[in-house]
Amino acid sequence: MFKVLPILLAVLYGFVMYRFSVWRTGRELDEKSTELADPRLVAMSKQMAKALDLPRIKVHIYEIEPVNGLAAPDGRIFITRGFYNKFRAGEVSAEELASVIAHELGHVALGHSRRRMIDFSGQNAMRAALGMILSRFIPGVGVWIANMLTSMLAAKLSRADEYEADAYAAALLTKAGIGIAPQISLFEKLDALTNAGGGRPPAWLMSHPRTEDRVKALTTLQSKWDAKPKV
Numbered sequence: 001m002f003k004v005l006p007i008l009l010a011v012l013y014g015f016v017m018y019r020f021s022v023w024r025t026g027r028e029l030d031e032k033s034t035e036l037a038d039p040r041l042v043a044m045s046k047q048m049a050k051a052l053d054l055p056r057i058k059v060h061i062y063e064i065e066p067v068n069g070l071a072a073p074d075g076r077i078f079i080t081r082g083f084y085n086k087f088r089a090g091e092v093s094a095e096e097l098a099s100v101i102a103h104e105l106g107h108v109a110l111g112h113s114r115r116r117m118i119d120f121s122g123q124n125a126m127r128a129a130l131g132m133i134l135s136r137f138i139p140g141v142g143v144w145i146a147n148m149l150t151s152m153l154a155a156k157l158s159r160a161d162e163y164e165a166d167a168y169a170a171a172l173l174t175k176a177g178i179g180i181a182p183q184i185s186l187f188e189k190l191d192a193l194t195n196a197g198g199g200r201p202p203a204w205l206m207s208h209p210r211t212e213d214r215v216k217a218l219t220t221l222q223s224k225w226d227a228k229p230k231v
């Protein structure tokens with residue numbers, strides 16, 4: 001019993017942290033967001049909603065500067081004010097912004113956004129529990145190994161999520177008649193932004209795999225789809 005107790009406590013701690021961060025994220029987003037009303041973008045999201053047989057896709061603007069898109073744990077989709085400003089300035093097209101909406105929609109549809117919050121707190125619990133167990137066998141380095149294993153697992157999971165969300169977006173954009181070209185051109189634009197802007201990548205790129213790898217995955221998908229006879 002005494003051996004299990006610390007692990008139980010770690011799991012409980014993780015769960016409480018999870019509930020708290022879901023609540024805090026939701027509140028922060030409520031306070032700092034408005035519904036996206038730009039007619040060109042609303043038209044784009046209508047096109048995608050139709051492809052999904054949904055009445056509409058609601059998108060919000062999150063009032064922060066960093067260029068980013070996000071899917072909240074409750075399933076709401078956000079584009080940051082900074083990203084929207086790039087669209088207003090003509091640096092990013094409506095189709096490219098639609099590809100971000102489609103990607104975030106993929107995270108929601110595939111259950112990533114909920115799981116990611118669990119991952120975050122679950123990671124803390126796993127780190128603590130694994131650290132305790134490993135320390136019994138290898139004192140000193142046990143905690144260090146536990147940290148490394150947890151981080152590696154988390155990075156692998158999140159990379160897999162990104163490829164899945166990209167593939168979902170590609171399918172949706174194709175069905176909606178927008179195509180995957182804006183997805184690829186946006187990756188390249190954001191990459192160029194990184195190179196020109198002193199090497200600090202936009203937030204949206206930082207949490208994602210390498211651009212070349214993502215573009216390669218997309219073109220592979222496209223060629224597979226093209227090879228299939230149309231019905």
Ligand SMILES: [Zn+2]
Pocket residue numbers: 103107161162165208
């Ligand atoms: Zn993503």
